Amino acid sequence: MSNKINLSALLEQHKSALLPDWIKEQLSSVTLRKDLMTEAELRQQSEDFYKLLCNAAQSNQLTDIMQPEWANLREFLKGVSRSRGIQGFNTAETATFILSFKQPLFKIISEVSQENVKMLADSIWAITILIDKLGLYTIEAFQKVREEIIKRQQEELLELSTPVVKLWDGILALPMIGTLDSSRTQVVMENLLQQIVATESEMAIIDITGVPNVDTLVAQHLLKTVTAARLMGADCIISGIRPQIAQTIVHLGVDLSGVITKASLADAFKLALARVKDSRAKTTLLQNS
Amino acid sequence: MERLPIFKMGKYLLVTIQVDMHDQLALTLQDDLTIKIRETGAAGVLIDISALEIVDSFIGRILSTISLTASVLDADTIVVGMQPAVAITLVELGLSLKKVRTALNIDKGIELLNASHDAPC
Numbered sequence: 001m002s003n004k005i006n007l008s009a010l011l012e013q014h015k016s017a018l019l020p021d022w023i024k025e026q027l028s029s030v031t032l033r034k035d036l037m038t039e040a041e042l043r044q045q046s047e048d049f050y051k052l053l054c055n056a057a058q059s060n061q062l063t064d065i066m067q068p069e070w071a072n073l074r075e076f077l078k079g080v081s082r083s084r085g086i087q088g089f090n091t092a093e094t095a096t097f098i099l100s101f102k103q104p105l106f107k108i109i110s111e112v113s114q115e116n117v118k119m120l121a122d123s124i125w126a127i128t129i130l131i132d133k134l135g136l137y138t139i140e141a142f143q144k145v146r147e148e149i150i151k152r153q154q155e156e157l158l159e160l161s162t163p164v165v166k167l168w169d170g171i172l173a174l175p176m177i178g179t180l181d182s183s184r185t186q187v188v189m190e191n192l193l194q195q196i197v198a199t200e201s202e203m204a205i206i207d208i209t210g211v212p213n214v215d216t217l218v219a220q221h222l223l224k225t226v227t228a229a230r231l232m233g234a235d236c237i238i239s240g241i242r243p244q245i246a247q248t249i250v251h252l253g254v255d256l257s258g259v260i261t262k263a264s265l266a267d268a269f270k271l272a273l274a275r276v277k278d279s280r281a282k283t284t285l286l287q288n289s
Numbered sequence: 290m291e292r293l294p295i296f297k298m299g300k301y302l303l304v305t306i307q308v309d310m311h312d313q314l315a316l317t318l319q320d321d322l323t324i325k326i327r328e329t330g331a332a333g334v335l336i337d338i339s340a341l342e343i344v345d346s347f348i349g350r351i352l353s354t355i356s357l358t359a360s361v362l363d364a365d366t367i368v369v370g371m372q373p374a375v376a377i378t379l380v381e382l383g384l385s386l387k388k389v390r391t392a393l394n395i396d397k398g399i400e401l402l403n404a405s406h407d408a409p410c
Contacts, residue, residue, distance in 0.1 A: 196373075200393050224377075231368075233391040
């Protein structure tokens, strides 16, 4: 009798005992989330996994799950991780799906190997490594899905938090909310400049009421935006500088003298209106004369 | 030699840059423009760079120099229609062109010139 375990044969022979056992194990587990997944779904997933594991185990190659024979199973696990990640399972709950397969499997192995201790130990070791690897793979995939979700949300936040609003003919407003870092400022700057071109606005109000703190870097970014807008022929007003921030700016020695600043958005709007009207009036005056 | 055409519009001169600006072209433009201002006694110069997509520090400096030279000859220079990408590039290069006046488009540029000369062209 060989000491090496034949997982494929084992799975085939004991399917009627293993699969129900495993599902029972999962259903009784503390990590079961009845609110997120129905029993039927769980059953289906378990059966699919079992089938794919059988197929993969036929290669008799249990140490490296990165081999092509395991591709289908890997794909399946990725799918499971993805769906569970989106459904809101946590890491432990996802990992349990694979790891809970150990117990029923060990039970069968100990029954099969009976008195042969060496075989029992070897088989359990081989199976442990395999299941652990599959578990780790699942967790990794799960983590990736979660990271993707976070990244997507960050991007959405980036888009959401930088709207450019047209207040009046020739006046744009940019209410900035949240912390300003380099990547966000870049997006903000590009958005604003593009809108200036699209709407042919000659005034732009950057309102920083919603910016919690301003350091030298943020101030520099703001100045860059103002300078770029000026190069294109539009004037910028910075409004909504909070008292503490005004003090910080002075303490840091940031020079905002080249920029028009106003305490509130209303004041800035008033000035912008006056400027736009002024330039319009001049034009009409000149055209009539 | 390649040259950029300079148009006379009443009291003002108009240059539109429609091709990629290379250094020699920029220098030629600088020379031509200075001579033309002298010849026509123009009160203002409009440089339309709305089709310009690539700039480097040299072009930035040339724009600055043209503006200063023109002001010595008593002509206002207005750079009009700078693209957002170009503006960002110039700012990143540290060229804020503080002495150069700008406008969104040719219409607004002419308005600006008229405003400072108090008479339409």
